[in-house]
Amino acid sequence: MRRVAIVGGGLSGCIVAFRRAAAGDQVALVEAAPRLGGQLWTERAGGFVVEHGAEGFIARSEAVPALAGALGIGGELVGQETYRSFGFDGGPLRELLPGEAAELLGFQVPRGELGKGIRTFRLGMAQLVEALARAIVDARVDVRLSTAVTSLARVAGGHRLSLAGGGALEADAVVIATPAAGAAALLGEPARALAGAPTLSSVTVSLAYPRAAIEHPLDGTGFIVAAAHQLHGFRACTFTTSKFEGRAPAGHVTLRLFFRPDPADLERMGDAAWAARAEASLARVLRVGGAPERAWVSRWSRALPVFTPAHEERVRELERSLEGRGVLLAGSAFHGSGIDAAVRSAEAAAARLDAL
Template identity: 30%
Template sequence: MNDFLIVGAGISGLTLAWSLRRRGASVKLLEAGPHAGGKIRSYRQDGYLLDAGPNSLLDRGEGLRDLIDGLGLGARVVEANPHAQRRYVCRGGRVLALPASPMAFLRTPLFSLPAKLRLLTEPWRSSATQDESVASFVRRRLGREFLDWAVDPFVSGVYAGDPERLSVRAATGRIHALEAEAGSLFLGALRRARQGRASGPVPRGRLISFHEGIGELTAALAAALGDAIATGRPVTALRRTDRHWVAETAAGTECGSTLILATPAAMSAELLEPFDHGLAEHLRAIEYPGVVSLGLGFAREQVQHPLDGFGLLIPSREGRRTLGALFSSSLFPGRAPDGRVLLTAFIGGARNPAAPSLDDSDLIETVVEDLRPLLGLTGSPVFSALNRWASAIPQYTIGHLERVAEIDRGFAALPDIHAAANWRGGIAVGDCVNNALALGERLLPEATGEAA
């Protein structure tokens, strides 16, 4: 029997299994799909290197770097082009760079003069006494224009979500913390700067990938775990005996003293329904809108925009269905053949749930026509590849932290069971890695030696 039985071989499950094995524990990791890695997958097609899900990693010198070093991937890391710090947003059909300095902010046409002057009153805005939406928070503290032309596209780009529904405490906790600490975003940032902490709400670090895409990370984890992983083994039911958990699969049963569910909330709900209906209902309340990722290749002369940045975000007020596009071949080397460029566009999300049901040709046509006037596209793409995610990103809607607290109470009432997934603690790959490593440390605080 295994010390630990983990269901779900996405980045959370893989990292946790790797951490526990390094501490000398016996682990079995069950994955329903044919490959480990979850939504992280990189592949080459017609000379293009594509990431089907997440496209980059933010290395802040925390657990992610330890994981990379532990896997011996340091030499495989590639840093993003320095121009990747430039982010573009469109307003009124114009593509404008988000200001990156005080002088650029004063000069930018992205915000009106009254909107800029309103920021001077931010330290005197009242603080909220309860959870509120990201949209409500930003309107109250910074004004409508900053919601429409900065925060709304940011939320669409990160969560594929609706700022009117996302919780400011759960989805943008770093921003909310500034108000909670100092009653003001600006005063909170100044206080942190004086204390030597990160001064802004946006995390700092190196934007990185690997020579063959971020799928190298999950592939290396899978290789390190070897036969501890069983793919193509969906768990159909769970049982609890006096001393261990049993997972039922079509190929037989697997047992473990401790069970970890590293699965999306809906799958965890299905498995836990026989044990606690209320717990399952709280898990089902976490929404996952669908998103389609489109890799579009063009000849360089087909694109007028210099593509000198991270990408383009499209605010919802622009009336386009496309959420935005990454300038993938500008971000990292080797993403497109010579003389070609690769854009990675996204469509769907909480505000456009019908988009993932469109057929491939309609999706490509919609995205190209949305981007054509913004990036100066001519003709049709010379390459295209689509990746559909029916349930893409968990939405941290208002009440999410309370919902997670109820889920935690439900897990605590069951013996020897834990959760490791991006429906809690942050949706970014780095957050998942940090949370999984921290859970491994809590489960086995003292390493017992390197596993064979």
């Protein structure tokens, strides 16, 4: 029985754990945060389904539906209710051409995917992580939450992972499914160039209103803000309850506002301040009658990888240097942004372990 240690319990790490446990390996999954899932995080309360992280995956993905089928939740997949989108440039909202919104926002997806929309799960994207968590628990994977790996060393017969607070894990093979900077810290000199891998930060604020409070018909997926009008980094707004069914109780709507925050604002502003900024930002675009009933604030500091040719080449160089060492990389930090890319990366890493 092979011992496999996975560093990082986001989507990719969970997939590798699921696949390798199913293959009969002895698997340990170590995650520094107190929960699994990384940027897949859905909150459900009072009839609201609110995404704190990714809201979906590219509609033409084959990898995500295949994984959902393997987990028994293929029937929970849902698509968009509408594909119409709008733009704001200081005046009334104007309808955009298919794919124009994603292109203007710089989404890192193939051009052929623009305008095709996204898919998600009936209860939110965390439904995928929850199914993975159930599967790996059933398979007796050794899951260690709130546990950081402080170092990775080669030892006779494999690898030793030292854990914060004491203790260690021994493994025959290791999969690194962390952000690029985390891989650089663990792998040392071969990965040092990844320490400064480009990333972006994001803050999103979801606001819930009685439907009657919003004058606009909300007959689309939302709107993007032209670059010249992105005050305080406000880039876009999703009409969540128009885009996906079942996201709010009857008579209510939710809108999710996206900000590219100034680093100082990300550091100093609390949730109440971000919610107030979101209200003011929305009021610049739509006529709103009254304050929101609820607000949810999500912060992602340096969490969104940016893929440049230089970064892609550094990853290829690192993977060449790791060949034959029993260490693999998995996840969107290395092999392409977005849920589909993360799933394909994890599936590939899990399959490559067969050859080690």
